[in-house]
Amino acid sequence: MRRLLYILPVVLLGLVAVLAYLRLGKDPSILPSALIDRPAPEFALPPLLDGVPGLATADLKGQVALVNVFASWCAPCRVEHPVFLRLKEEGRVAIYGINYKDKPEDATAWLQRLGNPYTRIGADREGRAAIEWGVYGVPETFVIDREGRIRYRHVGPVQPRDLDEKILPLLRELQK
Amino acid sequence: MQSDFSVANVVANSHSTKPMLYKVSAAWGNHEGSLLLWVLILALFGAAVAGFGGNLPAALKARVLSAQGMIATGFFLFIIFTSNPFARIFPPPMDGEGFNPLLQDPGLAFHPPFLYLGYVGFSITFAFAIAALIEGRVDPAWARWVRPWALAAWSFLTIGIALGSWWAYYELGWGGFWFWDPVENASFLPWLVGTALIHSASVAEKRDALKSWTILLAILAFSLSLVGTFLVRSGVLTSVHAFANDPERGLFILVLLAVAVGGAFLLYALRAPALKPGGLFAPISREGALVLNNLLLSVAAAAVLLGTLYPLFLDALGGARISVGPPYFNATFLPLMLPLFVVMGFGPMLAWKRGDVAGALQRLRAAMGVAGGVAIGVLIFDHDRHILAAIALALAAWIAAGTFVELAERIRLFRSPIADTLARARGLPRAAYGMTVAHLGIAILIAGVTATSAWQTELIQTMRVGENVTVAGYRFTFEGVSEVPGANYRAERGAFLVERNGRTIAHLFPERRFYPVEQRQTTEAAIHTTFFSDLYAVVGDGDGKGGHVVRIYHNPLVPWIWIGAIVTALGGGISLTDRRHRVGAPARADRGTAPQAAE
């Protein structure tokens, strides 16, 4: 019994070390969304571009869609942009954009230069819709199912690998 | 001084326009360089043991130095394999990339060295513990050899933590001084355990008791320093202080930690049970009070450790991501401090072996009176009736008064002729004075923390030139903002005239600095300190219509936090100079003979 007491420190240390090992390599800045499997939040945003309609909760029902939060001032958004353009060409899924805290002229120029993958873009100048979505960084990308529920969130730029390994399989499943 | 921009580390952290001090401090303001500082200090401490350890038995000294050497080897491997501080880049750029301006600050220039002196200092007590376990014996002589190293490390750590807190206070722009940030906690944990260690070591020294416990604390103090290193450098948490994420380094430190600390604990599990239990004492005695001190400090450290690591572990086990912030620590840590402060007041009054609480309390009537008076005074004069603040301030007064009473008792102040008192005062060991001063420092610190937390006054508004506001009885007149050039930055400098009752108290010049090399902005608060409070002003953005955002704070007793910390560390230093630590260590008694006579 008494001997157990002396062994306690090394046992506790072992436990701590194993847990610390499990935690290594995880990026602590990536947070899970509180909204997974919940209906997309209530919001309504005016259009950013002429000819491209704005975005509201009602638009998210009826088909599987991607919602991408982007801004022209966000360098990583440029990294993921080609991925969305490719996805648009393939016509597999509706891609909607939420333009976060951007000047309309900057955002317009940015899309003109790089191409516009979005069929709807809501201009979230105050960033209030983004709070409804639980956004804490740009870019973030959400997968919405037919019932308008959030099924997946990707934090940071969507790289081709993320698309192939996570997002496309999920889309296929949701579109079945 | 030369800036060699072919060294990657210099390029990433320096710039030719940087002031000299920060060119130097940038050397340890980054991961690789800070490790260099770490091993340098490790080497210095090793040399110090070799040099000052003249009275150590050769076998013990050899074991201590080899344990120390093993730690050094571990860190050298870490540097060589994962963190080459001298990596070259080719072609060398024309100039460096600069250094985070938040770190270009005198407070932060000295914060890491002191912190490391503390962390690394505990490697010596760790090495002593290992040596004692290998030898299989711990006696008062051992405790006497260990105590100065523990005291030195603890004093450095006290200063290191205080410098960090002071930096946060004036740099972050709103007067906060402690945030329960995981990395702050990582430096606080060895401090808490180190505090327990210097107290338990005195029991081991004077009474030959608490031996295996003291060994455990000696191992723990350094282990927690290593845990802190792991947390900061492994990328497992996000923190203001964290270096860049690098799982590979994290793994290396984790292995180092597992080997060093795991080995030490294993040795402990094998050898500690064989240590002879030491001197007996009644529950009510100096030892008893010190045991209670150790118990409360250890549980407090456990609470802080739990709060710091819990989110990581929950995440590792697939649980929710949670945050453990100040509300948790205030709810768990502070309640443990209150009884500790109560014990601090009367513990020193108890005799070794068997104490007399009634007698001690009798002699502490004056201290109780002072504490009660402070509590009542606070409740009368404070409109908000902060009960907790009243209790905390009363405890600070209790500790301070109790400390003085204890000293007065020992030198028989006003009881004996003055000559006798002086003779006794001279005869008192330095360690006794050290304790008195350190406890006084803690009392001052408690008062500072309490008062500024309870009675800070804040004013945030837009002011135009010539406007004035009154904060806590001081009239602040905003005199405008001007552009001034700095060494490697441009500053917008605001000017305030501070008056009280028509008398000029101070001119305050808060700045907002822009560092073009790093493309970053910092705020420099302007602080006028009057010993009893700080007037703290920050200037913010202009509104484009001639107004500027200003923040003015009146922080009562806040300077006492740092004065208290310095006094506390000074107490450690005074205790360190006790001649018994330097030359008085008697030849080691043979196994089985009686312990040295208690004081």
Add this chain to the structure above:
Amino acid sequence: MIRALALLLVLLTATPAWTVEPDEILADPAQEARAREVGQELRCLVCQNQAIDDSNAPLARDLRILVRERIKAGDSNAQVMDFVVARYGDFVRLRPPMRAETYLLWFGPALILAIALSALLLALRRRKAASRTVPLDANERARLDKILGGEP
């Protein structure tokens, strides 16, 4: 390497810390005080263990304004917290929620204190018993006699 990491996500962050801006402050001091209480309990998601009240990150500012709007609209402090937690998850609470997976966190310190205290009491009792039962052996007796002046 560090550059590459930074590119992955633009956190809506900035340093150093600030605090509440004048244009955010509510006219009613009681409501503002409540907003501060809530603000100290909410973590600024992007700025490393700071409360939203202590940060100048744009997202923290947005959340401060949101908190004040909810308070003005008549929400209780708890309702405001729930509103934010519903969107950002428990991670935003600086005071972790009390539930099964945090019981150990919340009750751990008290548990450790209880164990430590009972271990201490047990040790004291055992020691007392031990000190009563173990007589001095001959060797010790002899030494004691010597110390006491050699009287038999």
